[in-house]
Amino acid sequence: MTVYLDHAATTPMLPAAREAWLDALGLVGNPSSIHSDGQNAKRMLEEARERVAASLGCDPIEIVFTSGGTESVNLAIKGLYWAAVAADPERRRILVPRGEHHATVDTVEWLERHEGAIVHWLPVDEYGRVSPAEVESALSSHADSALVTLLWANNEVGTIQPVADIVALATKYGVPAHADAVAAYRHLPVDFAASGLAALSVSAHKIGGPLGMGALVLSRKATVVPLIHGGGQQRQVRSGTQDAPAAHAFAAAAEHPVSDLSALRDELIAGVAGAVPSAILRGDPVNRLDNNAHFTFPGCEGDSLLFLLDAAGISVSTGSACQAGIPEASHVLIGMGLGEQEARGALRFTLGHTSTRADIRALVAALPSAHEKAVRAGLATRETAKGTR
Amino acid sequence: MKVLAAMSGGVDSAVAAARAVDAGHDVVGVHLALSRMPGTLRTGSRGCCTIEDSMDAQRVANLIGIPYYVWDFSERFKLDVVDDFIAEYSAGRTPNPCLRCNEKIKFAALMEKALDLGFDAVATGHYATIETDADGNRELHRAADWAKDQSYVLGVLTADQLAHSMFPLGSTPSKAEVRAEAAARGFSVASKPDSHDICFIPDGDTRGWLAERVGAEPGDILDRAGEKLGTHEGAAAFTVGQRKGLNIGYPADDGKPRFVLEVRPKTNEVVVGPREALELAEIAGSRFSWAGLPPRELASSPSETLDCMIQIRAHADPVPATLRQDGPELVAIPDEPLGGVAPGQSCVIYLGTRVLGQFTIDRTVSASPEPAIPSPAL
Numbered sequence: 001m002t003v004y005l006d007h008a009a010t011t012p013m014l015p016a017a018r019e020a021w022l023d024a025l026g027l028v029g030n031p032s033s034i035h036s037d038g039q040n041a042k043r044m045l046e047e048a049r050e051r052v053a054a055s056l057g058c059d060p061i062e063i064v065f066t067s068g069g070t071e072s073v074n075l076a077i078k079g080l081y082w083a084a085v086a087a088d089p090e091r092r093r094i095l096v097p098r099g100e101h102h103a104t105v106d107t108v109e110w111l112e113r114h115e116g117a118i119v120h121w122l123p124v125d126e127y128g129r130v131s132p133a134e135v136e137s138a139l140s141s142h143a144d145s146a147l148v149t150l151l152w153a154n155n156e157v158g159t160i161q162p163v164a165d166i167v168a169l170a171t172k173y174g175v176p177a178h179a180d181a182v183a184a185y186r187h188l189p190v191d192f193a194a195s196g197l198a199a200l201s202v203s204a205h206k207i208g209g210p211l212g213m214g215a216l217v218l219s220r221k222a223t224v225v226p227l228i229h230g231g232g233q234q235r236q237v238r239s240g241t242q243d244a245p246a247a248h249a250f251a252a253a254a255e256h257p258v259s260d261l262s263a264l265r266d267e268l269i270a271g272v273a274g275a276v277p278s279a280i281l282r283g284d285p286v287n288r289l290d291n292n293a294h295f296t297f298p299g300c301e302g303d304s305l306l307f308l309l310d311a312a313g314i315s316v317s318t319g320s321a322c323q324a325g326i327p328e329a330s331h332v333l334i335g336m337g338l339g340e341q342e343a344r345g346a347l348r349f350t351l352g353h354t355s356t357r358a359d360i361r362a363l364v365a366a367l368p369s370a371h372e373k374a375v376r377a378g379l380a381t382r383e384t385a386k387g388t389r
Numbered sequence: 390m391k392v393l394a395a396m397s398g399g400v401d402s403a404v405a406a407a408r409a410v411d412a413g414h415d416v417v418g419v420h421l422a423l424s425r426m427p428g429t430l431r432t433g434s435r436g437c438c439t440i441e442d443s444m445d446a447q448r449v450a451n452l453i454g455i456p457y458y459v460w461d462f463s464e465r466f467k468l469d470v471v472d473d474f475i476a477e478y479s480a481g482r483t484p485n486p487c488l489r490c491n492e493k494i495k496f497a498a499l500m501e502k503a504l505d506l507g508f509d510a511v512a513t514g515h516y517a518t519i520e521t522d523a524d525g526n527r528e529l530h531r532a533a534d535w536a537k538d539q540s541y542v543l544g545v546l547t548a549d550q551l552a553h554s555m556f557p558l559g560s561t562p563s564k565a566e567v568r569a570e571a572a573a574r575g576f577s578v579a580s581k582p583d584s585h586d587i588c589f590i591p592d593g594d595t596r597g598w599l600a601e602r603v604g605a606e607p608g609d610i611l612d613r614a615g616e617k618l619g620t621h622e623g624a625a626a627f628t629v630g631q632r633k634g635l636n637i638g639y640p641a642d643d644g645k646p647r648f649v650l651e652v653r654p655k656t657n658e659v660v661v662g663p664r665e666a667l668e669l670a671e672i673a674g675s676r677f678s679w680a681g682l683p684p685r686e687l688a689s690s691p692s693e694t695l696d697c698m699i700q701i702r703a704h705a706d707p708v709p710a711t712l713r714q715d716g717p718e719l720v721a722i723p724d725e726p727l728g729g730v731a732p733g734q735s736c737v738i739y740l741g742t743r744v745l746g747q748f749t750i751d752r753t754v755s756a757s758p759e760p761a762i763p764s765p766a767l
């Protein structure tokens with residue numbers, strides 16, 4: 001049995017979600033069909049929409065189900081950008097902090113290359129936190145802003161962003177704001193109505209729901225140009241037959257009681273620091289996700305540590321798992337001011353609903369010898385000894 | 390043993406990994422990310438280190454039930470293999486990047502990391518064998534299938550590296566047998582084409598690739614007496630022994646074809662002459678290594694010699710020669726004058742099937758005395 005400490009990559013499906021999904025798979029009916037079978041499916045879908053909306057503090061009509069976090073982020077950023085440009089061709093500036101998830105980074109860079117967007121990177125501090133003052137300075141000095149987009153909480157280092165302050169500034173300057181709340185959802189209170197956001201992205205599998213399902217919360221007041229065209233399901237914003245069973249399972253996960261993992265996380269942080277005193281905690285030490293512990297280990301490669309811990313039956317991550325399996329220095333850590341070599345020594349431990357103190361004990365027991373070997377193996381960029389040993 | 394199987398995504402390393410598992414070892418598959426362009430997809434038979442290759446390797450690892458990881462050596466590969474390749478050509482030499490990759494990456498950076506992380510050996514899909522002498526010393530030998538033999542590109546391995554190397558395919562009678570075995574094991578890569586040429590030049594256009602990186606300025610083509618015969622588009626693109634692409638426009642006095650005898654990057658000159666002038670009486674190099682114990686014959690004095698076979702390219706025929714060690718350099722005197730030699734190539738030394746070692750050729754002496762060819766400026 002492995003010790004699973006990579007819940008931020010994906011967390012085991014909650015039993016309630018699994019049961020809901022399996023039950024729903026027995027039904028037949030396209031929610032867009034007019035007959036009774038279609039109506040039954042539609043009812044399940046809309047009930048799920050209401051339940052997910054309740055978990056996010058928005059109206060059901062504001063929930064657009066998508067294939068997951070990445071699609072939600074793409075729809076929000078491209079859709080809001082295109083809509084802004086359509087309304088005013090001068091508005092081409094996208095304000096985005098350094099160290100965002102690749103779903104955002106690659107989307108804004110694509111808009112820059114192909115759609116004439118001006119990407120305005122906002123600096124982050126040593127914890128990966130963007131300052132409202134930077135946002136205000138950018139907004140006040142550039143009248144061409146189309147959109148502000150930011151992570152609610154950083155998926156790699158766990159730092160919580162001052163979302164309320166930044167959205168208030170965006171609102172003051174009349175610029176729509178989008179938050180990627182994939183990592184924050186069900187770990188922090190997310191109240192869309194109170195947030196003032198134009199759009200917010202979440203994913204089902206990160207909270208114990210099914211893979212391939214997510215949502216974009218899109219304010220009634222916000223306009224987006226759709227990415228996917230077709231039957232016009234979901235407010236003409238997102239076409240495609242709607243997945244009622246997955247939505248049903250998503251709703252079950254969204255209603256699952258949230259437990260505070262911060263005590264367990266603090267135990268993990270203390271355990272790692274005790275096992276490897278040279279390890280450096282990254283991300284905000286206080287304002288961080290309750291399930292995230294992120295460290296850099298000087299003098300060794302994160303992927304060496306990952307390999308050795310995996311061999312000991314412990315699943316961890318070097319950060320974001322989106323680089324086609326090829327380890328690269330994290331752009332989040334680089335954005336926080338770390339050097340390439342320091343950044344290559346990163347490991348992220350993330351907790352979830354199945355985590356126990358025994359998991360942490362197993363990690364703390366395995367870490368010292370793994371660390372010792374990884375330090376010996378050093379960095380891939382070092383000079384080799386050329387066969388002398 | 391704990392064995393790291395280096396898996397390129399090709400059929401050879403796949404079968405090698407499977408055989409290591411069958412032999413009862415505790416095997417982990419590792420794919421080396423060597424390209425800085427991970428998004429590239431393989432087209433046809435060329436190129437490697439693409440996402441598709443990585444996926445192929447992973448599917449094989451799944452089938453034989455071993456863990457699989459991708460390790461990034463792209464930075465080291467760029468420094469030690471790609472940049473070295475460019476620098477060697479810029480200096481008028483002809484390097485072998487596969488040999489350099491074995492020397493610097495697979496059996497150095499990768500092997501050292503593997504040993505540090507607790508592995509006992511690295512297994513690869515190379516066609517070569519390792520034998521152990523009566524005293525327990527390891528020796529590198531040619532593969533059973535001489536047509537596939539890759540001992541030439543492994544000639545750079547040292548005794549320490551051999552001690553931790555494993556070549557599960559070396560004794561296989563033929564490549565066809567490896568493909569049949571891959572098919573029998575259900576590997577999707579069973580009929581995957583062999584990789585060719587240089588992995589980091591996917592379209593195979595080495596000259597075009599070099600011209601983009603080395604730069605190309607027109608310069609003079611000279612004969613051996615220093616007489617200008619024509620102009621070229623950049624000296625670095627020429628290789629000693631090359632006949633095509635000179636475009637001098639008129640024949641030599643004796644009507645015989647001209648060949649590149651020397652490339653002088655500093656003055657951007659290419660020296661040409663008749664085929665006989667390529668024939669060498671002596672080749673030497675000061676950068677050498679022994680693939681196991683150094684031969685006793687050479688240890689005592691410079692006058693001691695060793696009768697051996699030498700091979701100067703991956704697919705050249707080995708030829709008989711006499712070897713001696715002269716101060717810091719190894720000197721090989723072929724029995725018959727030897728053509729097709731370019732500085733920068735490795736001269737691999739064989740005793741029967743055994744690889745003794747190798748040196749990088751940096752000095753040559755022509756077999757045709759008149760007119761004298763100066764030794765390549767290095």
